[in-house]
Amino acid sequence: MSIHLSAQPGQIAETVLLPGDPLRATHIAETFFDNPTLHNTVRGMNGYTGTYRGQRVSVQGTGMGIASSMIYVNELIQDYGCKTLIRVGTAGSYQEHVHVRDVVLAQAACTDSNINTIRFGAKTFAPIADFGLLERAARLARERGHATHVGNIMSSDTFYHDDFEQYRLWAQYGVLAVEMEAAGLYTLAAKYGVRALTILTISDHLVTREETTAEERQSTFHAMIEIALDAALGL
Ligand SMILES: O=P(O)(O)O[C@H]1O[C@H](CO)[C@@H](O)[C@H]1O
Numbered sequence: 001m002s003i004h005l006s007a008q009p010g011q012i013a014e015t016v017l018l019p020g021d022p023l024r025a026t027h028i029a030e031t032f033f034d035n036p037t038l039h040n041t042v043r044g045m046n047g048y049t050g051t052y053r054g055q056r057v058s059v060q061g062t063g064m065g066i067a068s069s070m071i072y073v074n075e076l077i078q079d080y081g082c083k084t085l086i087r088v089g090t091a092g093s094y095q096e097h098v099h100v101r102d103v104v105l106a107q108a109a110c111t112d113s114n115i116n117t118i119r120f121g122a123k124t125f126a127p128i129a130d131f132g133l134l135e136r137a138a139r140l141a142r143e144r145g146h147a148t149h150v151g152n153i154m155s156s157d158t159f160y161h162d163d164f165e166q167y168r169l170w171a172q173y174g175v176l177a178v179e180m181e182a183a184g185l186y187t188l189a190a191k192y193g194v195r196a197l198t199i200l201t202i203s204d205h206l207v208t209r210e211e212t213t214a215e216e217r218q219s220t221f222h223a224m225i226e227i228a229l230d231a232a233l234g235l
């Protein structure tokens with residue numbers, strides 16, 4: 001047991017998928033895992049372990065934002081020995097050519113969060129994905145023909161910005177989309193020497209203002225989940 005997870009030692013697999021939404025965790029376990037067992041309900045943050053194509057795998061909801069998700073990532077690595085952490089999340093597109101339902105593989109994550117100012121002061125740290133995982137995921141996405149983009153994203157502490165248009169600066173620098181956790185995940189993965197990747201599905205569009213429903217966000221977006229599970233096979 002850790003402070004925020006009630007799983008017993010050994011109950012969580014070395015590979016963990018990390019959706020922000022705990023109900024997406026339930027959906028993933030029920031749809032993709034064989035023999036899933038629920039190992040956490042503390043704070044309603046559902047976590048399950050099962051097998052996928054014969055390999056043990058877990059899924060753990062992290063809540064929204066870097067602050068919440070880093071608590072789970074810390075405990076999964078330090079208390080449960082997890083080695084491969086793949087976030088499967090939703091994101092808002094910053095770019096006209098990155099459409100709703102497209103997949104984004106986050107090669108790196110900018111952030112407006114203070115997490116790395118606290119660590120590194122005025123010097124900046126570049127939070128990046130594990131290259132091996134990224135390469136596997138990119139190959140799988142290409143083979144499956146799913147509209148997929150690889151590049152930089154923004155992990156923001158703020159969902160509702162006072163100035164909606166502030167995203168345009170990041171868009172000018174080629175940032176593809178915004179979510180709220182990847183920079184924290186990548187930073188902790190670097191600190192502890194484990195693999196991490198963030199795979200996102202575009203759920204809404206800051207340029208066109210197109211949106212998906214909460215139901216779609218919770219239970220569809222299967223392409224990214226299959227890419228995440230298959231990219232981790234054999235690791
Ligand atoms: O769909 P999830 O994984 O929660 O990810 C995105 O959705 C939430 C905001 O609606 C934030 O957590 C953001 O990162």
Ligand SMILES: O=c1cc[nH]c(=O)[nH]1
Nearest residue numbers: 090091092178179180
């Ligand atoms: O953080 C997020 C997630 C989805 N859509 C957004 O606009 N922001």
